[in-house]
Structure formats: structure tokens, C-alpha cells
Amino acid sequence: MEFCPDCGAMLLPKDGKLECGCGYKKDLASNNEYELSREIKAEENVKMLGEDVDVGPVTNETCPECGHDKAIYKMLQTRSADEAPTRIFTCTKCKHTWRAYD
Numbered sequence: 001m002e003f004c005p006d007c008g009a010m011l012l013p014k015d016g017k018l019e020c021g022c023g024y025k026k027d028l029a030s031n032n033e034y035e036l037s038r039e040i041k042a043e044e045n046v047k048m049l050g051e052d053v054d055v056g057p058v059t060n061e062t063c064p065e066c067g068h069d070k071a072i073y074k075m076l077q078t079r080s081a082d083e084a085p086t087r088i089f090t091c092t093k094c095k096h097t098w099r100a101y102d
């Protein structure tokens with residue numbers, strides 16, 4: 001339910017628009033489309049972030065397993081905001097994963 005920003009009366013749907021007795025009109029159809037496309041975009045962003053498991057900035061960190069000096073770097077925020085985030089490295093050569101604490 002929506003109310004008129006001008007006079008505060010309830011808006012009535014008419015011909016795809018919301019109308020008020022005072023003459024205020026709101027285009028209902030185009031507004032809904034806009035909201036919908038925005039929601040879809042947000043969902044796509046979340047999906048992409050979740051799938052990018054192996055993609056991240058590469059840093060010069062030496063792998064304790066194979067001695068390779070390049071690893072993918074990720075930050076993992078711990079449950080408590082007071083704690084420093086855990087850094088996770090994944091070796092680009094052997095895929096060994098390890099954590100580093102500050």
C-alpha cells in the first residue's frame with residue numbers, strides 16, 4: 001500500500017498508475033520493472049562472488065608443501081569483528097591451502 005507524498009492520502013491504482021484525489025500520479029508499471037531488474041542484478045553479483053573460489057589476488061607467498069612462491073590470497077572475516085581476519089593462501093602450483101594469522 002502506498003500513500004501520496006503530497007497529501008498523505010491512500011493512492012488508488014488506475015490504468016497502471018497510482019492516483020490520488022489531489023492530482024498526484026505515480027507510474028506504477030515502470031517503477032516495478034526497475035525494482036525487479038535491480039533485484040536480479042544483486043542476485044547475480046552474489047552468485048558470482050560465491051563461485052569465484054579459486055580466483056583471487058595472487059601474492060608472493062611460499063607454499064609450505066612444494067616451495068612454490070605464488071599463492072592465491074583470500075581474506076576470511078572471523079565471527080568476531082574484533083579479531084583480525086584470517087588470511088587464506090592457496091598455492092597456484094599444487095593447490096595446497098593454508099592459513100596465516102597476524
Ligand SMILES: [Zn+2]
Binds near residue numbers: 005020021022
Ligand atoms: Zn494527494
Ligand SMILES: [Zn+2]
Binds near residue numbers: 066096
Ligand atoms: Zn604448493
